[in-house]
Amino acid sequence: MDLRCHLSLLRLLLSLLLFSLYPLSLHARQFVLVLSQDDLKDAQNDDASSPDSDASWDDDDFGGTHVRPDDELDPGSWRRLFEPSSTPTSTFDDGTLGSYYAxxxxxxxxxxxxxxRMMEEAAAEIETAANTxxxxxxxxxxxFLHGMGMMLERNKAKAFLNHYFAAEGGNAQSMMAxxxxxxRQDMYEKAVKLYAELAEIAVNSFLISKDSPVIEPVRIHNGAEENKEALKKSRGEDDEDFQILEYQAQKGNAGAMYKMGLFYYFGLRGLRRDHAKALMWFLKAVDKGEPRSMELLGEIYARGAGVERNYTKALEWLSxxxxxxxxxxxxxxxxxxxxxxxxxKKNYTKAKEYFERAADNEDAGGHxxxxxxxxxxxxxxKDVKIACKCFIVAANAGQPKAFYQLAKMFHTGVGLKKNLPMATALYKLVAERGPWSSLSRWALESYLKGDVxxxxxxxxxxxxxxxxxAQSNAAWIxxxxxxRSMCMGESGLCTDAERHQRAHSLWWQASEQGNEHAALLIGDAYYYGRGTVRDYERAAEAYIHAKSQSNAQAMFNLGYMHEHGQGLPFDLHLAKRYYDQxxxxxxxxxxxVTLALTSLWIRKNYADSLLVNIIDSLPEVYPKVEEWVENVIMEEGNATILTLFVCxxxxxxxxxxxxxxAAGEVALPNEHDLPAPH
Structure with missing residues (x-):
């Protein structure tokens, strides 16, 4: 097995090792980790050093079965308000906590x-609970309220201070913030410590035998339009496909039974987690001989999820x-x-044998x-080099716990060269699977119910x-x-200016994380002066960022800016190149593009002519024509008169x-009146 790890990694490290992080990545583009031989050059010196000497290695790296409730992992969570059935009602009356939730x-x-007015009252009560x-x-x-400017002064300094003290008090969401x-400020020494702690919480909730299904936040928009296909798959029990699956399961289809159990156990496809229903469907499936349900029953009994923990039964089902x-x-x-x-009793030899069997059959968890x-x-x-290589093989296959171990290696410099930016990025990806990600599920449920x-x-x-x-979803809304977004500003519902400014800020954050549509909209905001001061140069920078991700609209916009010398040098050749791209x-x-190329040809061959002046005036004329049509032609009374006139x-x-x-028919002679042919 050692040789397997060595050979697999040697092939990868002879060239650059590229692997994409698993699909949970919340970036708009896949995160690609590039490792070279230099990243491992000091690994041989780490064998003598003990990972246990660093506090970050003290957790249960195999994954824990001692599951704590999500409320303990994410204290102060709003789960009690969105999933009250999963929380004891007595906790609502717990003094300060009760007033906080109210x-x-x-x-x-x-x-x-x-x-x-109600939002103002809520903000005042929250401020009292926090400060008093x-x-x-x-x-x-x-x-959060200060950061967004919701019924309170928008003040980043106050937002930071409140999150800092909240994190000190154990609030995990403030730690994430x-x-x-x-x-964002490249303060990786501080960021990596927080993300490491948060990632550890997330990892300890993972399964012991296999990776949990990825519950990825749903992007409710596709560009400027609603993402109807993705939303259709998230309607829970109201989804037609789910109802068909349920019907098949009720008719005795073992595969459908397993999927039903899986959906309820993990809360997939817009369903609420329900361990009782999951257990019921898994038990029905194993009666039909469905092996995947056997494995998950082993997980359920090992974790005590909805049943009394029983390791003996867990071993039986896994076997x-x-x-x-x-x-x-x-x-x-x-x-x-x-x-x-x-x-x-503990048996490491037996354990290693089982892990090798899994790895020999290309199971990432085994590696x-x-x-x-x-x-x-x-x-x-102990051999840190072999450990590192096994983790890379596992990560290359999409094993999230392996990302966590690689993050720790980059963090501590054990097995890999110390690299805090890389450690931060890897920890962040794992941390985003923590219990606080339930916010996305509740938001999606609200959106599907029309509660925008x-x-x-x-x-x-x-x-x-x-x-x-979440940044792009909020901005899109x-x-x-x-x-109708019910956006709250500093002193009431958002003004147009506040709404544009907030959308601009959210799109900007999303663009920093690789969202090409966000980068395009940031460019538009600077180009047209929406929610910010008009700045052609910054617009060009944003379009170039979107263009680097093969965005056709950004390329067209860059061509236009080169054609008119707006924020970029006047260059008709570059303009044509961007239009063609x-x-x-x-x-x-x-x-x-054809119209733009025609304009380009006219500009090149008839410079300073009347035709070019007319073309250049179109961007100024069009808004006026549009406004006239909207205010005059489309005004209710005028539109009615115009419609009647057209009718x-x-x-x-x-x-x-x-x-x-009719006149033509009358003029035609009757065939009896025609002279007979001779």
Whole structure:
């Protein structure tokens, strides 16, 4: 097995090692990690150093089965308001915590109804709980309100201070907000510590035998339009496909039963987590001999998820799954032998044997677990080089816990050269799978129910934590729904200026994380002066950023700016090149590109002519014509008169046409009147 890790990595490291992080990545583009031989050059010197000497290696690297409730992992979470059935009602009456949740509930209701007075009351109550009672969770929300400028002064300094003290008080969401703030400012020493702690919380909730399904936040828009296809798949029990699946499961289809259990266990496809229903469907599926359900039953009993924890039963189910050829189940069995759970005693030799079986069958978890054994020297001689290589193989196959280990290696300089920016990026990806990601699910549920205001509030909160998809979703809601977004400003519902400014800020943050549509909109904002001061040079910078991600619209815009010398040098050759590139990327752009090339030809051959002046005046004339049509022609009374006039002309035309047709028929001679042929 050692040789397998060596050979796999040697092939990868002879050239640059490229691998894409798993699909959970919340960036608009895949995050690509590039490793060279230099990254491993000092690894041989690390064998003597013990990872255990660093506090960051003290956690359970195999993944924990001692599951804590999400409320403990994410204190101050709004889960109690959105999933009250999963939380004891007595906790609502817990002094300060009770008043905190009452204020948050009022804030959420105000966002639904667009009630500025209620939002003002909620903000005042939260401010009192934060400043007078010192509640860290109220401080976290107060930081959010100051950061967004919602019924309070928009003040980044106050937002930072409140998040800082909230994080000190144990609020994980404020820790996320602080870490994101530090990373944006390249303060990696501070960001990496926070993200490391948050990533550890996320990792300890992962499964022991296989990776949890990726519950990725849904992007509710596709460019400027609503993402109907993605939304259709997130309607939970109302989704037609889910209802068909449920019908198939009820008719005895084992695969459908397994999927039903999976959806309920992990809360997929817009469903709420329901361990009781998941257990029911898994048990029905195993009666049909479905091996994947056997493995998940092993997980359920090992974790005590909805049942009493029973390691003996867990081992039985995992063993049955492995006998059915489900190699990932060997990871769970190996874990139980490492821990000594459900077996007579710990047996590292047996554990290593099971992990090797999983790895030999190309299971990423097997490589990961072997890496942990070599990293810690559990049942084998400690070898950080082999551990590192096994983690890279596992990460290359998409194992999220392996990303966490690589992040720690980049963080501590054990096995890999110390690289804090890389460690920060990897920790962030793992941390974003933490329990606070439930905000996305609640926001999506609200949006699908038509509660745009609540969805915007939740996406805004999530955006503050650094989720790119939430940033773009919140910005899109502002642009798409305008006043109906129920956006709250400093002293009431957002003015147009506040809404544009907030959308601009959100799009900017999303563009920093690789969202090409956001970069394009930032360029538009600077070009047209929407929500910010008009600045052609900054518009060009944003368009160049979007163009680097093969955005046809950005290429067209850059061509136009070169053609007119706006923010870029006047250069007709470069303009033509950008227009041509836009057409290559998007064939649908043929008409605008053809018109632009025609304009370019006229400008080149008839410079300073009247025709060129007319073309140059079109951008100024068009808005005036559009405004005249909207204010005069489309004004309700005028539009009605115009419509009636057009209808009258149509009737007169049809009557005249009918009259002429009738006259023609009368003029035609009867065939009996025609002379007989000779």
């Amino acid at each position: 204020a948050v509930e009022k804030m959420i209701s105000a966002s639904t109804n667009g009630d500025a 009672e010192g509640d860290p969770h109220a401080r976290s929300v107060l930081g 602080l870490a994101y703030t530090y990373s 049955l799954a492995s006998k059915q050829g489900l190699f990932s189940a060997y990871n769970g069995m190996g874990y139980l032998y490492v821990k000594g759970y459900g077996v007579e 990961y677990n072997l890496g942990v054994m070599y990293l810690k020297g559990i049942g084998v001689k 205001g609540k969805a915007f509030l939740l996406y805004s909160r999530m955006a503050e934590l650094g989720y790119e998809i 502002l642009d798409k729904y305008g006043e 836009a057409l290559e990327i998007d064939p649908a752009a043929k008409l605008p 009258l002309l149509t009737v007169l035309y049809l009557r005249e046409r009918q009259r002429r047709h």
